[in-house]
Amino acid sequence: MYIVIGGGGQVGYYLAxxxxxxxxxxxxxxxxxxxxxxLSEELGAAVTQGDACxxxxxxxVGTERAGLVIAVTGEDEDNLVICQLAKARFKVRRxxxxxxxxxxxxxxxxxxxxxxxxxxxxxxxxxxxxIPHHTLVPLMTLTQAGLxxxxxxxxxxxxxxxxxxxxxxxPISVNLALVVRGTENITPSxxxxxxxxxxxxxxxxxxxxxALRQTLLPEMV
Amino acid sequence: xxxxxxxxxxxxxRLARLLLNADHEVTMIxxxxxxxxxxxxxxxxxxTVLGDGTDEDVLKRAGxxxxxxxxxxxxxxxxxxxxxxxxxxxxxxxxVMCRIYDPIRQETYNTMGLESICPTIVGAKLFHDxxxxxxxxxxxxxxxxxxxxxxxxxxxxxxxxxQP
Numbered sequence: 001m002y003i004v005i006g007g008g009g010q011v012g013y014y015l016a017x018x019x020x021x022x023x024x025x026x027x028x029x030x031x032x033x034x035x036x037x038x039l040s041e042e043l044g045a046a047v048t049q050g051d052a053c054x055x056x057x058x059x060x061v062g063t064e065r066a067g068l069v070i071a072v073t074g075e076d077e078d079n080l081v082i083c084q085l086a087k088a089r090f091k092v093r094r095x096x097x098x099x100x101x102x103x104x105x106x107x108x109x110x111x112x113x114x115x116x117x118x119x120x121x122x123x124x125x126x127x128x129x130x131i132p133h134h135t136l137v138p139l140m141t142l143t144q145a146g147l148x149x150x151x152x153x154x155x156x157x158x159x160x161x162x163x164x165x166x167x168x169x170x171p172i173s174v175n176l177a178l179v180v181r182g183t184e185n186i187t188p189s190x191x192x193x194x195x196x197x198x199x200x201x202x203x204x205x206x207x208x209x210x211a212l213r214q215t216l217l218p219e220m221v
Numbered sequence: 222x223x224x225x226x227x228x229x230x231x232x233x234x235r236l237a238r239l240l241l242n243a244d245h246e247v248t249m250i251x252x253x254x255x256x257x258x259x260x261x262x263x264x265x266x267x268x269t270v271l272g273d274g275t276d277e278d279v280l281k282r283a284g285x286x287x288x289x290x291x292x293x294x295x296x297x298x299x300x301x302x303x304x305x306x307x308x309x310x311x312x313x314x315x316x317v318m319c320r321i322y323d324p325i326r327q328e329t330y331n332t333m334g335l336e337s338i339c340p341t342i343v344g345a346k347l348f349h350d351x352x353x354x355x356x357x358x359x360x361x362x363x364x365x366x367x368x369x370x371x372x373x374x375x376x377x378x379x380x381x382x383x384q385p
Contacts, residue, residue: 054326056325076275076303080303081302081303084302088333107307107311
């Protein structure tokens with residue numbers, strides 16, 4: 001597949017390298033000519049000097065035949081424009097934008113960007129997962145389905161401890177996938193009893209996430 | 222009319238003064254507090270907001286939720302495009318305009334329903350008309366305005382050309 005990447009920073013460089021190794025045809029656009037010289041040493045002809053926000057540049061590199069355009073500059077507004085130009089002007093089917101400000105995540109999707117990647121949010125989630133406190137850890141987002149896979153460890157003071165799932169009566173927006181107790185994997189049913197230290201994996205909507213939190217976690221003081 | 226203007230540069234500040242003189246309510250946003258000096262000392266301080274105009278909270282502080290018009294005239298095309306779309310899609314501001322210097326970018330966003338002015342096209346056209354089209358020149362309101370005049374010029378001297 002022909003892939004155009006806008007922005008030759010660290011992310012752009014390693015991305016281009018990886019995609020080339022996978023056998024894709026890659027073109028990396030970078031504004032700064034000094035940086036282009038550096039990148040060319042490593043990536044050769046796959047690097048071109050030019051501003052990916054300029055429609056003319058995108059045209060020159062044959063963006064209309066690209067199957068994917070990825071914008072990974074350090075500026076959200078530039079990434080937005082690269083993807084929107086690719087879609088509106090060159091009819092590129094799939095666009096991916098790096099979003100530096102996590103608040104732009106939702107906005108970019110509303111503005112037609114297919115996939116947004118937020119390094120800030122990812123780092124926050126990873127750190128959250130390493131901190132041993134009683135919270136919902138988001139493991140994965142299924143964007144199209146509007147669902148998230150989350151993990152919760154049932155705390156000792158959970159209002160749900162020693163109750164069956166039937167008693168808890170979780171709403172339909174919470175889909176419990178698995179209960180892990182020590183080394184045992186339990187497929188949840190109505191009679192499954194929830195115990196402290198159980199690790200619960202669930203597919204939830206936004207509403208479901210709040211409901212799950214409320215059911216399993218003690219109220220924050 | 223309540224107007225929020227992002228970017229207190231020369232164009233933003235001038236537009237603010239014009240609107241204010243016509244009794245409209247204007248709020249300015251800029252990342253650089255110094256820029257507000259362009260508005261003059263009599264411009265109400267509370268009508269200026271310091272911050273990143275693509276940020277929802279900053280826009281809310283500027284009263285975008287009640288605004289009838291949002292205008293983005295920072296120096297960056299892409300910044301203007303992002304802010305304008307935030308105003309359009311998140312805050313449903315009835316009229317949103319922005320400045321886009323790059324003609325091709327402007328054309329693209331035009332087709333996507335974003336109203337914009339391209340100073341490159343307007344400027345080039347004014348120069349072109351003034352140089353090559355004397356009739357338009359003498360009657361062009363745009364040209365008079367571009368020269369800081371509010372009335373059309375008197376009929377011009379058609380012999381105006383460089384003498385050897």
